[in-house]
Amino acid sequence: MAKGHRSQIKKERNQNKDTRPSAKLSYARISAQKAAFVLDAIRGKDVQTALGILAYNPRYASSVVEKLLKSAIANAENNNGMDPETLYVEECFANKATTMKRIRPRARGTAYRIEKRMSHITVILNER
Numbered sequence: 001m002a003k004g005h006r007s008q009i010k011k012e013r014n015q016n017k018d019t020r021p022s023a024k025l026s027y028a029r030i031s032a033q034k035a036a037f038v039l040d041a042i043r044g045k046d047v048q049t050a051l052g053i054l055a056y057n058p059r060y061a062s063s064v065v066e067k068l069l070k071s072a073i074a075n076a077e078n079n080n081g082m083d084p085e086t087l088y089v090e091e092c093f094a095n096k097a098t099t100m101k102r103i104r105p106r107a108r109g110t111a112y113r114i115e116k117r118m119s120h121i122t123v124i125l126n127e128r
Helices: 006-015 032-042 047-055 060-079
Strands: 022-028 087-105 111-127
Touching (some): 022 060, 022 087, 032 047, 032 060, 032 087, 032 111, 047 060, 047 087, 060 087, 060 111
Antiparallel strands (some): 022 111
């Protein structure tokens, strides 16, 4: 059991809040595995380089991640007062979300299951 009153426990938990600018997209209609290819390409890069990589990447996930990265940059600028020139992608990851299950009719009255996977994509920035 945790020690202390519930309000004290909440206060301690909220003090450890992450102040880095970030953006999160929940329930993106792309599998986490496919999104990870694009995220691996921009991890650790500065923001301008990452936007350039995403602009010329042919994968569908790159357009989704590009919008998310632009949102994170705007969050850093407006909420934290950071300079966009000094930002870089510190963390980016895609977690598995719920899966939509659909049925495809097949021969002899059988059915195959189609799984339409979704993911939660997160981009976290920081200053150099």
